[in-house]
Amino acid sequence: GTQQTEVRLKKTRPVGQEEYVETxxxxxxxxxxxTPKANRPVILTFHDVGLNHKSCFETLFTHxxxxxxxxxxxxCHVEAPGQQEAAKSLPTSYSYPTVDQLSEALPAVLKNFGLRSVIGLGVGAGAYILARFALNHPDLVDGLxxxxxNPNAEGLMDSVANKITDWTQTLPDKLIAHLFGQEEIQNNYDLVATYRHYITATMNQSNVxxxxxSYNNRSTLDVQRPVSGGNINVRTLKCSTLLVVGDNSPAVEAVVDCNSKLNPNKTTLLKMADCGSLPQVxxxxxxxxxxxxxxxxxxxxPSRTGIFSHTNTPALRIHQCLERHRTK
Structure with a gap:
């Protein structure tokens, strides 16, 4: 039955185009x-390590x-090489791209689908890749x-700790520790078990x-906060950026640090109360x-006609939305 339904869905939605894009x-x-239309943005997603577009974004996009x-x-959902469900092992001759190279693979994706620019939506490693993409190709990114x-390279201590746990921890354990905080691992057994199952049952371990x-070998994002009266031409993200993190997430410190390095006029930090490590889930x-x-x-x-008209108060709107959540 399910296969028939899927086929029917594909027929009624010919727009869900699945492609391997050469980069x-x-x-x-x-x-x-x-269908991409002129003068409308396209959302481009990039998943975290241990996840793919489904396990990372399906809960959000089907809501x-x-x-x-x-x-x-x-x-447009983009998956890093070899991270899609049931992927075959990448050939041994293939040298896996660095996260910088993955960000440089994205212009080919935009070109392939005829996209002039995108709104990037990324989680963890995917967020880092999209931030780097926006730094190097500001004209291709409307917003992030x-x-x-995490804008920083793995610290020396992290990498020493990682090397020690490399000998003792399995890959799924390491990924779970990357994705979730200690508190969640102890208290939210079902969620963590679900993700452990995704990782072990649907992902190719060697590719992951x-x-x-590659993600653990990332370099620090070269961004600086422009200071009025000082150097305002520092290298920073040019587009509006929304940073999101759950208040119980192990990523809080890194995200707050990232916020301190970006242009305050273009950046909003949304720290979600009572929220775990994967806010979108x-x-x-x-x-x-x-x-x-x-x-x-x-x-x-979106006005009633579905045509996008001009409004311009991102910070205020998001602020009001946050205030509502705070008072709930």
Whole structure:
């Protein structure tokens, strides 16, 4: 039965185009939903290590509140090489791209689908890759929504600790420790068990460990906060950026640090209360609401006709949305 349903769905939704896009750093598995139109943004997603577009974003994109956004905006999900479900092992001759190279593979994806620019939505490693992409190709990025972004290279102590745990911890254990905080691992057994199962049952372990290694070898993002009266031409993200993190997440410190390095006029930090390490899974309704305000703030708001008209108050809208959540 399920296969028939899937076939039917594919027939009624010919727009869900699945493609391997050739890039200078290998083929990227991409899923494009909706039809790109001139003067409308496209959301481009990039998942975290140990996840793929499904396990990272499906809860968010199938949420009822999200349908209004998806109805108006095309979405392009990008998966790092070898990270899609049931992927075959990458050939031994293939040298896995660095995270910098993965960010440099994205212009080929935009070109392939005829996209002039995108709103990036990334989690963890994917957030880092999209931030680097926006730094090097500011004209291709309208805005960034970065969940659990860490702008820093692995510290020396981290890498020493990692080498020690390398001998003792299995790959799924290491990924779970990357994705979730200690508290969650102890208290939210079902969620963590679900993700452990995804990792062990649907992902190619050897491919995942190569992507993980690339992420752990990342360099520090070369960003500085512009200071009025000082050097305002420092290298920083030019686009509006929404940083999202759950207040119980192990990523809090890194995200707050990232916020301190970005232009305060263009950056909003959304620290979600009572929220675990994967806000888009834990609280998809709140993430969707913030996303709506963010997209409106970029100057696109779905009017009844589905055409985007101009509005321009991202910080204020997101702020109001946050205030509402605080008082609930």
């Amino acid at each position: 200078p750093y290998g083929d990227l598995h991409c899923i494009m939903t909706g 009822e509140d999200m349908q209004e956004i998806v109805k108006h905006l095309p979405v 929504v970065l969940i659990n972004v 460990s190569q992507f993980f290694r 834990d609280q998809p309704a709140k993430v969707t609401e913030a996303l709506k305000y963010f997209i409106q703030g970029l100057g696109y708001s």
